[in-house]
Amino acid sequence: MDQLETLALQNSDGILTITINRESALNALNQKTLNELKGTFEEAIDNVDISGIILTGAGEKAFVAGADITELANLNEVNGRNFSEKGQEIFDLIEGSAKPVIAAVNGFALGGGCELAMACHMRIATANAKFGQPEVNLGAIPGYGGTQRLTHLVGKGKAIELMLTGDMIDAEEALSLGLVNYKVDTKEEMLSKAEEILAKITTKAPLAVGMVIDCVKAVFTTGENGYQTEANSFSRCCGTEDFKEGTLAFLEKRKPNFKGE
Known part of the structure:
Protein backbone atom coordinates (compact mmCIF):
# COMPACT_ATOMS: atom_id res chain seq x y z
CA MET A 1 0.00 0.00 0.00
CA THR A 202 2.01 -21.53 12.15
CA THR A 203 2.94 -25.22 12.48
CA LYS A 204 -0.76 -26.14 12.33
CA ALA A 205 -3.00 -26.53 9.29
CA PRO A 206 -3.80 -22.99 8.05
CA LEU A 207 -7.29 -23.78 6.78
CA ALA A 208 -8.22 -25.44 10.07
CA VAL A 209 -6.86 -22.45 12.02
CA GLY A 210 -9.05 -20.10 10.02
CA MET A 211 -12.09 -22.31 10.48
CA VAL A 212 -11.62 -22.42 14.26
CA ILE A 213 -11.61 -18.61 14.30
CA ASP A 214 -14.74 -18.54 12.14
CA CYS A 215 -16.57 -21.04 14.35
CA VAL A 216 -15.73 -19.15 17.55
CA LYS A 217 -16.97 -15.92 15.96
CA ALA A 218 -20.24 -17.70 15.19
CA VAL A 219 -20.85 -18.11 18.93
CA PHE A 220 -21.50 -14.38 19.10
CA THR A 221 -23.12 -13.80 15.71
CA THR A 222 -26.86 -13.17 15.96
CA GLY A 223 -28.91 -15.55 13.88
CA GLU A 224 -26.04 -17.94 13.18
CA ASN A 225 -26.16 -21.51 14.45
CA GLY A 226 -22.65 -22.07 15.74
CA TYR A 227 -23.06 -25.83 15.89
CA GLN A 228 -24.06 -25.89 12.24
CA THR A 229 -21.12 -23.65 11.36
CA GLU A 230 -18.86 -26.09 13.18
CA ALA A 231 -20.30 -29.12 11.36
CA ASN A 232 -19.97 -27.37 7.99
CA SER A 233 -16.39 -26.36 8.74
CA PHE A 234 -15.47 -29.84 9.96
CA SER A 235 -16.85 -31.26 6.73
CA ARG A 236 -14.79 -28.81 4.70
CA CYS A 237 -11.66 -29.77 6.64
CA CYS A 238 -12.22 -33.42 5.78
CA GLY A 239 -12.02 -32.53 2.08
CA THR A 240 -8.65 -30.77 2.28
CA GLU A 241 -5.20 -32.01 1.41
CA ASP A 242 -4.06 -30.80 4.84
CA PHE A 243 -6.50 -33.22 6.49
CA LYS A 244 -5.12 -36.10 4.45
CA GLU A 245 -1.56 -35.05 5.30
CA GLY A 246 -2.31 -34.56 8.99
CA THR A 247 -3.96 -37.92 9.52
CA LEU A 248 -1.34 -39.74 7.42
CA ALA A 249 1.49 -38.05 9.32
CA PHE A 250 -0.06 -39.12 12.62
CA LEU A 251 -0.30 -42.74 11.46
CA GLU A 252 3.26 -42.64 10.13
CA LYS A 253 4.51 -41.04 13.37
CA ARG A 254 6.05 -37.99 11.69
CA LYS A 255 5.46 -34.24 11.64
CA PRO A 256 2.91 -33.11 9.07
CA ASN A 257 3.80 -30.79 6.20
CA PHE A 258 0.76 -28.54 5.86
CA LYS A 259 0.37 -26.41 2.72
CA GLY A 260 -2.94 -24.71 3.31
CA GLU A 261 -4.68 -26.76 0.64
Whole structure:
Protein backbone atom coordinates (compact mmCIF):
# COMPACT_ATOMS: atom_id res chain seq x y z
CA MET A 1 0.00 0.00 0.00
CA ASP A 2 0.99 3.69 -0.09
CA GLN A 3 3.51 5.13 2.35
CA LEU A 4 2.11 4.81 5.86
CA GLU A 5 2.01 7.85 8.14
CA THR A 6 0.63 6.36 11.37
CA LEU A 7 1.75 2.73 11.28
CA ALA A 8 5.11 0.96 11.28
CA LEU A 9 5.35 -2.56 9.86
CA GLN A 10 7.83 -5.37 10.41
CA ASN A 11 7.63 -8.80 8.81
CA SER A 12 9.68 -11.56 10.42
CA ASP A 13 9.33 -15.16 9.22
CA GLY A 14 5.73 -14.61 8.17
CA ILE A 15 4.67 -12.82 11.36
CA LEU A 16 3.66 -9.24 10.65
CA THR A 17 3.99 -6.76 13.52
CA ILE A 18 1.84 -3.66 13.08
CA THR A 19 2.81 -0.81 15.40
CA ILE A 20 0.49 2.16 15.79
CA ASN A 21 3.10 4.87 15.55
CA ARG A 22 1.63 8.04 17.07
CA GLU A 23 3.57 8.00 20.33
CA SER A 24 3.28 11.76 20.90
CA ALA A 25 -0.52 11.39 20.82
CA LEU A 26 -0.44 8.19 22.93
CA ASN A 27 -1.27 6.35 19.70
CA ALA A 28 -4.81 7.74 19.67
CA LEU A 29 -7.00 6.52 16.83
CA ASN A 30 -7.78 9.20 14.29
CA GLN A 31 -9.42 8.62 10.92
CA LYS A 32 -6.04 8.42 9.18
CA THR A 33 -4.95 5.63 11.52
CA LEU A 34 -8.20 3.73 11.04
CA ASN A 35 -7.91 3.97 7.26
CA GLU A 36 -4.32 2.72 7.36
CA LEU A 37 -5.28 -0.13 9.69
CA LYS A 38 -8.02 -1.16 7.28
CA GLY A 39 -5.74 -1.18 4.24
CA THR A 40 -2.91 -2.93 6.08
CA PHE A 41 -5.13 -5.70 7.43
CA GLU A 42 -6.77 -6.23 4.06
CA GLU A 43 -3.38 -6.68 2.44
CA ALA A 44 -2.04 -8.89 5.25
CA ILE A 45 -5.08 -11.16 5.18
CA ASP A 46 -4.67 -11.64 1.42
CA ASN A 47 -0.89 -12.14 1.59
CA VAL A 48 -0.09 -15.87 1.51
CA ASP A 49 3.35 -15.19 3.00
CA ILE A 50 1.86 -13.81 6.23
CA SER A 51 0.63 -16.38 8.73
CA GLY A 52 -0.03 -14.27 11.84
CA ILE A 53 -0.28 -10.67 12.99
CA ILE A 54 0.80 -8.80 16.13
CA LEU A 55 -0.79 -5.41 16.79
CA THR A 56 0.89 -3.08 19.29
CA GLY A 57 1.55 0.57 20.11
CA ALA A 58 4.71 2.62 19.93
CA GLY A 59 6.51 3.53 23.13
CA GLU A 60 5.93 2.41 26.70
CA LYS A 61 2.94 4.55 27.71
CA ALA A 62 0.11 3.40 25.48
CA PHE A 63 -1.20 0.69 23.21
CA VAL A 64 -3.94 3.09 22.11
CA ALA A 65 -5.13 5.68 24.63
CA GLY A 66 -8.46 6.11 22.83
CA ALA A 67 -10.01 7.90 19.91
CA ASP A 68 -8.77 11.33 18.83
CA ILE A 69 -10.87 13.71 20.96
CA THR A 70 -10.43 16.57 18.49
CA GLU A 71 -12.31 14.48 15.94
CA LEU A 72 -14.88 13.23 18.45
CA ALA A 73 -15.76 16.78 19.46
CA ASN A 74 -17.00 17.52 15.93
CA LEU A 75 -19.51 14.67 15.80
CA ASN A 76 -23.27 15.09 15.69
CA GLU A 77 -26.18 12.67 15.50
CA VAL A 78 -25.80 12.27 11.73
CA ASN A 79 -22.05 11.83 11.29
CA GLY A 80 -21.76 10.06 14.64
CA ARG A 81 -23.50 7.02 13.18
CA ASN A 82 -21.09 6.96 10.24
CA PHE A 83 -18.15 7.34 12.63
CA SER A 84 -19.31 4.36 14.69
CA GLU A 85 -20.19 2.12 11.75
CA LYS A 86 -16.87 2.76 10.01
CA GLY A 87 -14.95 1.76 13.12
CA GLN A 88 -17.11 -1.31 13.61
CA GLU A 89 -16.47 -2.36 10.00
CA ILE A 90 -12.70 -2.15 10.46
CA PHE A 91 -12.74 -3.96 13.81
CA ASP A 92 -14.99 -6.67 12.33
CA LEU A 93 -12.38 -7.11 9.58
CA ILE A 94 -9.73 -7.74 12.24
CA GLU A 95 -11.92 -10.10 14.26
CA GLY A 96 -12.90 -11.99 11.11
CA SER A 97 -9.32 -12.51 9.93
CA ALA A 98 -8.61 -16.17 9.17
CA LYS A 99 -5.06 -15.47 10.33
CA PRO A 100 -4.55 -15.17 14.10
CA VAL A 101 -4.20 -11.62 15.43
CA ILE A 102 -2.68 -10.91 18.86
CA ALA A 103 -2.96 -7.54 20.57
CA ALA A 104 0.26 -6.81 22.46
CA VAL A 105 -0.94 -4.23 24.97
CA ASN A 106 1.61 -1.93 26.56
CA GLY A 107 0.28 0.88 28.73
CA PHE A 108 -3.15 2.44 28.19
CA ALA A 109 -5.82 0.63 26.18
CA LEU A 110 -8.76 2.93 26.72
CA GLY A 111 -11.94 3.62 24.77
CA GLY A 112 -11.29 2.79 21.13
CA GLY A 113 -7.95 1.28 22.17
CA CYS A 114 -9.64 -1.24 24.43
CA GLU A 115 -12.14 -1.94 21.65
CA LEU A 116 -9.31 -2.48 19.19
CA ALA A 117 -7.57 -4.92 21.54
CA MET A 118 -10.83 -6.82 22.05
CA ALA A 119 -11.30 -7.15 18.28
CA CYS A 120 -8.07 -9.16 18.16
CA HIS A 121 -8.23 -12.91 18.78
CA MET A 122 -5.92 -12.85 21.83
CA ARG A 123 -4.42 -10.24 24.13
CA ILE A 124 -1.09 -10.14 25.97
CA ALA A 125 -0.52 -7.29 28.44
CA THR A 126 2.48 -5.81 30.16
CA ALA A 127 2.36 -5.16 33.90
CA ASN A 128 1.73 -1.45 33.28
CA ALA A 129 -1.28 -2.02 30.99
CA LYS A 130 -4.56 -0.32 31.84
CA PHE A 131 -7.89 -1.18 30.25
CA GLY A 132 -11.13 0.77 30.29
CA GLN A 133 -14.15 2.13 28.46
CA PRO A 134 -14.42 5.66 29.89
CA GLU A 135 -16.73 7.07 27.20
CA VAL A 136 -19.43 8.01 29.75
CA ASN A 137 -17.02 10.66 31.03
CA LEU A 138 -17.46 12.36 27.64
CA GLY A 139 -21.22 11.90 27.52
CA ALA A 140 -20.87 9.03 25.06
CA ILE A 141 -20.72 5.23 24.95
CA PRO A 142 -18.33 2.81 23.23
CA GLY A 143 -19.03 2.94 19.50
CA TYR A 144 -16.62 0.46 17.91
CA GLY A 145 -18.22 -2.71 19.29
CA GLY A 146 -17.10 -2.32 22.89
CA THR A 147 -20.52 -2.85 24.46
CA GLN A 148 -20.71 -6.22 22.71
CA ARG A 149 -17.15 -7.55 22.93
CA LEU A 150 -16.54 -6.54 26.54
CA THR A 151 -19.74 -8.31 27.56
CA HIS A 152 -18.69 -11.43 25.69
CA LEU A 153 -15.25 -11.45 27.29
CA VAL A 154 -15.94 -10.57 30.94
CA GLY A 155 -19.67 -11.16 31.41
CA LYS A 156 -22.70 -8.88 31.62
CA GLY A 157 -22.41 -7.64 35.21
CA LYS A 158 -18.74 -6.68 35.10
CA ALA A 159 -19.03 -5.20 31.61
CA ILE A 160 -21.90 -2.94 32.64
CA GLU A 161 -20.00 -1.87 35.78
CA LEU A 162 -16.89 -0.95 33.81
CA MET A 163 -18.80 0.96 31.14
CA LEU A 164 -21.09 2.81 33.56
CA THR A 165 -18.33 3.84 35.97
CA GLY A 166 -15.66 4.44 33.34
CA ASP A 167 -13.18 2.81 35.70
CA MET A 168 -9.83 1.51 34.51
CA ILE A 169 -8.55 -1.93 35.47
CA ASP A 170 -4.93 -3.06 35.61
CA ALA A 171 -3.35 -6.02 33.85
CA GLU A 172 -3.77 -8.31 36.85
CA GLU A 173 -7.52 -7.75 37.03
CA ALA A 174 -7.82 -7.98 33.26
CA LEU A 175 -6.13 -11.37 33.46
CA SER A 176 -8.44 -12.58 36.22
CA LEU A 177 -11.49 -11.48 34.22
CA GLY A 178 -10.34 -13.24 31.06
CA LEU A 179 -9.88 -9.99 29.17
CA VAL A 180 -6.24 -10.89 28.51
CA ASN A 181 -4.58 -14.25 27.94
CA TYR A 182 -1.24 -13.46 29.56
CA LYS A 183 0.36 -10.79 31.72
CA VAL A 184 4.12 -10.27 31.47
CA ASP A 185 6.52 -7.77 33.00
CA THR A 186 8.04 -5.96 30.03
CA LYS A 187 7.31 -4.94 26.47
CA GLU A 188 10.09 -7.22 25.25
CA GLU A 189 8.53 -10.21 27.03
CA MET A 190 5.12 -9.25 25.65
CA LEU A 191 6.29 -9.27 22.04
CA SER A 192 8.31 -12.43 22.61
CA LYS A 193 5.26 -14.21 24.02
CA ALA A 194 3.12 -13.12 21.09
CA GLU A 195 5.75 -14.37 18.64
CA GLU A 196 5.99 -17.65 20.53
CA ILE A 197 2.24 -18.26 20.30
CA LEU A 198 2.06 -17.37 16.62
CA ALA A 199 5.12 -19.51 15.81
CA LYS A 200 3.35 -22.48 17.36
CA ILE A 201 0.14 -21.76 15.46
CA THR A 202 2.01 -21.53 12.15
CA THR A 203 2.94 -25.22 12.48
CA LYS A 204 -0.76 -26.14 12.33
CA ALA A 205 -3.00 -26.53 9.29
CA PRO A 206 -3.80 -22.99 8.05
CA LEU A 207 -7.29 -23.78 6.78
CA ALA A 208 -8.22 -25.44 10.07
CA VAL A 209 -6.86 -22.45 12.02
CA GLY A 210 -9.05 -20.10 10.02
CA MET A 211 -12.09 -22.31 10.48
CA VAL A 212 -11.62 -22.42 14.26
CA ILE A 213 -11.61 -18.61 14.30
CA ASP A 214 -14.74 -18.54 12.14
CA CYS A 215 -16.57 -21.04 14.35
CA VAL A 216 -15.73 -19.15 17.55
CA LYS A 217 -16.97 -15.92 15.96
CA ALA A 218 -20.24 -17.70 15.19
CA VAL A 219 -20.85 -18.11 18.93
CA PHE A 220 -21.50 -14.38 19.10
CA THR A 221 -23.12 -13.80 15.71
CA THR A 222 -26.86 -13.17 15.96
CA GLY A 223 -28.91 -15.55 13.88
CA GLU A 224 -26.04 -17.94 13.18
CA ASN A 225 -26.16 -21.51 14.45
CA GLY A 226 -22.65 -22.07 15.74
CA TYR A 227 -23.06 -25.83 15.89
CA GLN A 228 -24.06 -25.89 12.24
CA THR A 229 -21.12 -23.65 11.36
CA GLU A 230 -18.86 -26.09 13.18
CA ALA A 231 -20.30 -29.12 11.36
CA ASN A 232 -19.97 -27.37 7.99
CA SER A 233 -16.39 -26.36 8.74
CA PHE A 234 -15.47 -29.84 9.96
CA SER A 235 -16.85 -31.26 6.73
CA ARG A 236 -14.79 -28.81 4.70
CA CYS A 237 -11.66 -29.77 6.64
CA CYS A 238 -12.22 -33.42 5.78
CA GLY A 239 -12.02 -32.53 2.08
CA THR A 240 -8.65 -30.77 2.28
CA GLU A 241 -5.20 -32.01 1.41
CA ASP A 242 -4.06 -30.80 4.84
CA PHE A 243 -6.50 -33.22 6.49
CA LYS A 244 -5.12 -36.10 4.45
CA GLU A 245 -1.56 -35.05 5.30
CA GLY A 246 -2.31 -34.56 8.99
CA THR A 247 -3.96 -37.92 9.52
CA LEU A 248 -1.34 -39.74 7.42
CA ALA A 249 1.49 -38.05 9.32
CA PHE A 250 -0.06 -39.12 12.62
CA LEU A 251 -0.30 -42.74 11.46
CA GLU A 252 3.26 -42.64 10.13
CA LYS A 253 4.51 -41.04 13.37
CA ARG A 254 6.05 -37.99 11.69
CA LYS A 255 5.46 -34.24 11.64
CA PRO A 256 2.91 -33.11 9.07
CA ASN A 257 3.80 -30.79 6.20
CA PHE A 258 0.76 -28.54 5.86
CA LYS A 259 0.37 -26.41 2.72
CA GLY A 260 -2.94 -24.71 3.31
CA GLU A 261 -4.68 -26.76 0.64
